[in-house]
Amino acid sequence: MAKTILAVDDSASIRQMVTFTLKGAGYEVIEAVDGQDAFDKASHHQINLILTDINMPRMDGLKLLELLRKLAQYKNTPILILTTESGDEIKAKGRAAGATGWLVKPFDPKRLLEVIGKVIG
């Protein structure tokens, strides 16, 4: 059975590129437009990996990360951050909040699939 990835980004073009890349590799993809939308969808689906942006309206990626880690279902689920930010301070915040990895935009489709393959197979 195909693994399901939740792709979270307020940019429609980023969501489309991520979905295209992941579906092409055989993953099921659920899209969310911000942290709140992602949290709602994660609560109602079985998600194997979450790929989220940081800077989003309503709820940002770090807040989403914190809330998901409090749910038993997502305590150990891989959560990758995909963002334009690359500063040490923000990375440290992400790591402290429970992020599994940090990818800087623009992403390369092959490398994205490699990293995802490493964390969920």
Added chain:
Amino acid sequence: MTELQSVSDKLDNKSEDKLALKDNDKVICNNAADEYFMGIKEDLNQAERLVSDAVNNLVINFRYISKLTESHHEMVLAIERMTAPEASSSINELLEKQMVIANQIEQELEMVITSLQFGDLVAQLLAHTTRQVEMLNVELQRIDRQGAWQGETERKALDSIHSGISKAVEVVKNKSKKKPVVQQGMQMGDVELF
């Protein structure tokens, strides 16, 4: 008394002139600043719309090209399967070349995925710039209302206006968030697993 009255009248007129000048300056400064910043904001919104439009079209084109490539690839495989084993070496060679080209197209399409993300980076930069402009405008209006230039003469009034604008710029610089995008080009970003 008459002389005193005359002097008093002159002083009153001057005060009224000054008030009128101060009020005029205020109105001119507020309207001019408002219009200026509204213009900048509209330019930024326009840039964002153009980028969004271009990216949407490019994504549509990309997906269509990708589908066509997939169909082409499948046709080549079908032809290969239909080709009799005793087919000439030149036909087989052509089929091999087709496969090589198909693979190259796939690689190029993967690079397009990276390039198309420029829309997101530009949108964030534009939003950041728009916020900067808005914050500056709000500060200028605030300084206007506080009446930073209570000076008696026109020179003092203008000095105060300049001082007010400088203060506003300083406040905005201190309140600004860090710029979210520092990329100078579209080279792929780093990956780090924790």
